[in-house]
Each structure stands twice: as C-alpha cells, then as structure tokens.
Amino acid sequence: MDFKTVVGQGIGEASMCWSEIPKGVFASERASKIVDEIMYAFQVELAVIHQAELSALKSQNQALRDQVSVAMGSLVTAEKYLASCGYGVKSADREPEDYMVVDFRRAIQALEAKDVGVKG
Numbered sequence: 342m343d344f345k346t347v348v349g350q351g352i353g354e355a356s357m358c359w360s361e362i363p364k365g366v367f368a369s370e371r372a373s374k375i376v377d378e379i380m381y382a383f384q385v386e387l388a389v390i391h392q393a394e395l396s397a398l399k400s401q402n403q404a405l406r407d408q409v410s411v412a413m414g415s416l417v418t419a420e421k422y423l424a425s426c427g428y429g430v431k432s433a434d435r436e437p438e439d440y441m442v443v444d445f446r447r448a449i450q451a452l453e454a455k456d457v458g459v460k461g
Contacts, residue, residue: 344383349376 352372356363 345376345380348379349373352376352379 349372352375353367356367356372
C-alpha cells in the first residue's frame with residue numbers, strides 16, 4: 342500500500358471518529374483534495390529535508406577532499422624527505438600495505454637512529 346493510500350484511509354477513518362457517526366453522503370472529492378494537500382505538504386517538507394541532507398553531504402565531501410589533499414601533501418613531503426635521506430620510497434610502485442608497513446617502519450627506524458625526533 343502506498344503512502345497516499347495510507348493517508349487517504351486515515352482521513353476516512355478519522356472522519357468516523359464521532360460519538361454519533363455522521364449521516365449523509367461522503368464527500369469523496371473533498372476528501373481526495375485534502376489528501377492531495379497533505380501529500381503536497383509532505384513533498385515540500387521532504388524536499389527541504391533532502392536539500393539540507395544533500396548540502397550536509399556536500400560539505401562533508403568537501404571536508405574529506407580537503408583532508409585527503411592535506412594527507413597527500415604530507416605524503417609527498419615525507420617521500421621527498423625520505424628520498425633526501427637515501428630512501429627511495431615511491432607509493433605508486435608498491436601495494437598500500439607494503440608501503441605503509443615496510444617502507445615507513447624502515448624509514449622511521451632510520452630516522453630514530455639519526456635521532457631526529459621521530460617516534461614509531
């Protein structure tokens with residue numbers, strides 16, 4: 342059952358919540374208009390919520406892009422520094438696990454041996 346049907350049936354049921362059940366002809370066209378008005382109000386509200394969520398996601402996406410950019414800049418700086426110390430580290434030539442575990446561990450050990458203040 343779709344949402345509009347649920348709303349319509351709810352309105353129909355609510356119209357019968359009297360101590361004495363009303364008599365006469367049910368104005369189905371008017372009831373249908375009420376359902377349409379309620380559905381429109383829901384659609385507007387959902388559009389506002391969707392827009393707010395989309396805006397928040399775009400902000401989060403940009404923040405993540407900024408963090409990746411900073412991290413990549415740091416990685417490039419670290420690679421240049423390590424290369425200047427005689428370690429030919431190239432992230433593009435290795436699997437991420439090898440790069441992180443082997444090269445950095447070895448580089449940190451070498452830097453610790455030179456006592457430049459890097460702790461592993």
